[in-house]
Each structure stands twice: as C-alpha cells, then as structure tokens.
Amino acid sequence: MVWTEIRKILIIIFGALLNAIALNVFLIPANVYASGFSGASQLIATILEQPGLTGIILFILNIPVTILGWKKVGKLFTIYSFLSVIMLTFFLEIIPIVEQTEDILLYSVFGGVTSAIGVGLTMKFGASTGGMDIIAMVLSRMKDKPVGTYFFILNSLIIVIAGVYFEPEKALYTLVALYATTRVIDVIHTRHEKLTVMIVSSKAEELEAAIHARLVRGITTVPARGAFSKEDKNMLVMVITRYELYDLEHTIREVDPNAFTNVVQTTSVFGFFRKD
Incomplete structure (x- = not known):
C-alpha cells in the first residue's frame, strides 16, 4: 500500500x-x-x-x-x-x-x-x-x-x-x-466522466467490503455462472467516476487478481448517483 x-x-x-x-x-x-x-x-x-x-x-x-x-x-x-x-x-x-x-x-x-x-x-x-x-x-x-x-x-x-x-x-x-x-x-486514459464497471468474481463478499472501504459507491450484485467452468460466481455492477478507476483497479487486484473486469463508457445515469 x-x-x-x-x-x-x-x-x-x-x-x-x-x-x-x-x-x-x-x-x-x-x-x-x-x-x-x-x-x-x-x-x-x-x-x-x-x-x-x-x-x-x-x-x-x-x-x-x-x-x-x-x-x-x-x-x-x-x-x-x-x-x-x-x-x-x-x-x-x-x-x-x-x-x-x-x-x-x-x-x-x-x-x-x-x-x-x-x-x-x-x-x-x-x-x-x-x-x-x-x-x-x-x-x-x-x-x-x-x-x-x-x-x-x-x-x-x-x-x-x-x-x-x-x-x-x-x-x-x-x-x-x-x-x-x-x-x-x-x-x-478515458475522457468519460462516468464509467460502468462489471466485475465477475468468486470472492464477491470480500470485494464488496474492500470497495466500500475505499469508495463511496453503491454496488449491485448479480448471480453469475461460468459457461465453460460451470463455476458459480457473482457479478458486481457499479457506476464510478473516472477518477475512482485507479483505486478500484488496485482494490480488485489486491482482493481477487483472477476477477474478470469490464469497464465501459456511461453516457448518462438516471436515479441516485452519489455526487459528493
């Protein structure tokens, strides 16, 4: 650290x-x-x-x-x-x-x-x-x-x-x-203000705790299953600002280096998105 x-x-x-x-x-x-x-x-x-x-x-x-x-x-x-x-x-x-x-x-x-x-x-x-x-x-x-x-x-x-x-x-x-x-x-580096992050991991609970300890962001957890391995996992979905991407990447690497993470551009967000 x-x-x-x-x-x-x-x-x-x-x-x-x-x-x-x-x-x-x-x-x-x-x-x-x-x-x-x-x-x-x-x-x-x-x-x-x-x-x-x-x-x-x-x-x-x-x-x-x-x-x-x-x-x-x-x-x-x-x-x-x-x-x-x-x-x-x-x-x-x-x-x-x-x-x-x-x-x-x-x-x-x-x-x-x-x-x-x-x-x-x-x-x-x-x-x-x-x-x-x-x-x-x-x-x-x-x-x-x-x-x-x-x-x-x-x-x-x-x-x-x-x-x-x-x-x-x-x-x-x-x-x-x-x-x-x-x-x-x-x-x-991306110029987009908001990004959607999807993380597929077998250590979802540990990741949730680690992310909440570092970022003030809500997370939606969805059950997932590997089509090839047949292993049950969870997918964490969250919206972050581009400035939080660095901290999130390091948190994922520390908790679950084998997690699959997809980061995509978010054009707009409707509903609650913490702004402070």
Missing part, C-alpha cells in the same frame, strides 16, 4: 515535469497555447509580456479551484491534484524557455503530445492536473452535462483570444496542439 502511494506521487511529479517541458520547450516559444488552465496562464503571461510568469500565474489560478475541489470532489484527490500544480509551477520556474526551431507546426504537435502524456499519466493514477479538470468535474455533476463540454468552452475562449491578440495563424496552431493533446489523452 505504501509503495502504491509512493509510485502514485512519483508518477504525478513525472507528469508535471512533462507538462513543464511541453510548455517551456515547445508551446511558449512558439506562442502556441496548451489546454485548460495551463493555456490560460500562458495567455495571461503573454499579454503581460512576461512569459516567465506562467508558472506563478498557474499557481495563483489554482488556489480557489483547490478550495472548490476540497469541498466538492474529495480531499485526497484534491491533495494529489494540488501536488501536481505545485510541481508544475516548480518545473516551469527551473526549465529555461529556449527556442529550438522556427517550425511552429513541430512545436504544436510535440508540445501537445508531450503535455498529453503528462496529463494522461496523472489521470491514470487517480489524480488530475488541477484547474479546469476540477471545475469541469464539479459543473458536470451540478448540470449533468459531459465534462468535455466545459473543456471545449474554456479552450474555445483561449483559441479566440489567441486569434484576436495575435494572428489567426496562432489560433490554428493552438487547435493543432489541442487536437494532439486530446487524442493522446484518449489513448492513455
């Missing part, structure tokens, strides 16, 4: 390092913008003509969001997310902004992909990069709309402002970076 948490912290730090590299090495030198609060911080710093302040601005923007996440999302999740923000701010301060090439398209693609790997790894291990991720999650629960809707709104604002403040060409390159980021994150 201790090693699991240590590995999680190391992955979060590594993800922050990749995000900092994406910004200071690729995106900032080309005036191409990242997604979410990182892009918003970039834009503010550029308008102020102080690109080196991107990390400090990002940290300041995340303070009220961290308070919101603490109250509405979850304390441990918020702590890990704020750790990601702190480390990203630190790396942005120590990694120099250096122009490597005049090819803005290369900057856009490599910046978007590098950022996506950092964000995707952070999400895969049960945290977020803070900022818009937390806001979108809270709004999604309040309004019952997909998280992607809120990401699209903020990123659209970044693109429009970049196009007005600079040339329209910069906005188009920002679109390229955002597209690369989205596609890679989809490969590494």
Whole structure:
C-alpha cells in the first residue's frame, strides 16, 4: 500500500515535469497555447509580456479551484491534484524557455503530445492536473452535462483570444496542439466522466467490503455462472467516476487478481448517483 502511494506521487511529479517541458520547450516559444488552465496562464503571461510568469500565474489560478475541489470532489484527490500544480509551477520556474526551431507546426504537435502524456499519466493514477479538470468535474455533476463540454468552452475562449491578440495563424496552431493533446489523452486514459464497471468474481463478499472501504459507491450484485467452468460466481455492477478507476483497479487486484473486469463508457445515469 505504501509503495502504491509512493509510485502514485512519483508518477504525478513525472507528469508535471512533462507538462513543464511541453510548455517551456515547445508551446511558449512558439506562442502556441496548451489546454485548460495551463493555456490560460500562458495567455495571461503573454499579454503581460512576461512569459516567465506562467508558472506563478498557474499557481495563483489554482488556489480557489483547490478550495472548490476540497469541498466538492474529495480531499485526497484534491491533495494529489494540488501536488501536481505545485510541481508544475516548480518545473516551469527551473526549465529555461529556449527556442529550438522556427517550425511552429513541430512545436504544436510535440508540445501537445508531450503535455498529453503528462496529463494522461496523472489521470491514470487517480489524480488530475488541477484547474479546469476540477471545475469541469464539479459543473458536470451540478448540470449533468459531459465534462468535455466545459473543456471545449474554456479552450474555445483561449483559441479566440489567441486569434484576436495575435494572428489567426496562432489560433490554428493552438487547435493543432489541442487536437494532439486530446487524442493522446484518449489513448492513455478515458475522457468519460462516468464509467460502468462489471466485475465477475468468486470472492464477491470480500470485494464488496474492500470497495466500500475505499469508495463511496453503491454496488449491485448479480448471480453469475461460468459457461465453460460451470463455476458459480457473482457479478458486481457499479457506476464510478473516472477518477475512482485507479483505486478500484488496485482494490480488485489486491482482493481477487483472477476477477474478470469490464469497464465501459456511461453516457448518462438516471436515479441516485452519489455526487459528493
């Protein structure tokens, strides 16, 4: 359990390092913008003509969001997310902004992909990069709309402002970076807010107890029988948020490594779904 948490912290730090590299090495030198609060911080710093302040601005923007996440999302999740923000701010301060090439398209693609790997790894291990991720999650629960809707709104604002403040060409390159980021994150980690998990196990009672000890989620248990083995088992069905997937996977591995688990996208949920 201790090693699991240590590995999680190391992955979060590594993800922050990749995000900092994406910004200071690729995106900032080309005036191409990242997604979410990182892009918003970039834009503010550029308008102020102080690109080196991107990390400090990002940290300041995340303070009220961290308070919101603490109250509405979850304390441990918020702590890990704020750790990601702190480390990203630190790396942005120590990694120099250096122009490597005049090819803005290369900057856009490599910046978007590098950022996506950092964000995707952070999400895969049960945290977020803070900022818009937390806001979108809270709004999604309040309004019952997909998280992607809120990401699209903020990123659209970044693109429009970049196009007005600079040339329209910069906005188009920002679109390229955002597209690369989205596609890679989809490969590494799901962008869906809610997921349905079906677990077939011969240790259903132990799994139920372990899951309830770690997650605040209801479980429906259905009798099941292996068609080939003829062995009687149980299938646990539950709906979770994407941020709980990491903890659930580890709980299943600890209790029943032989359990068969299927995770599918959930478009919407009707009826009771705990939101706090």
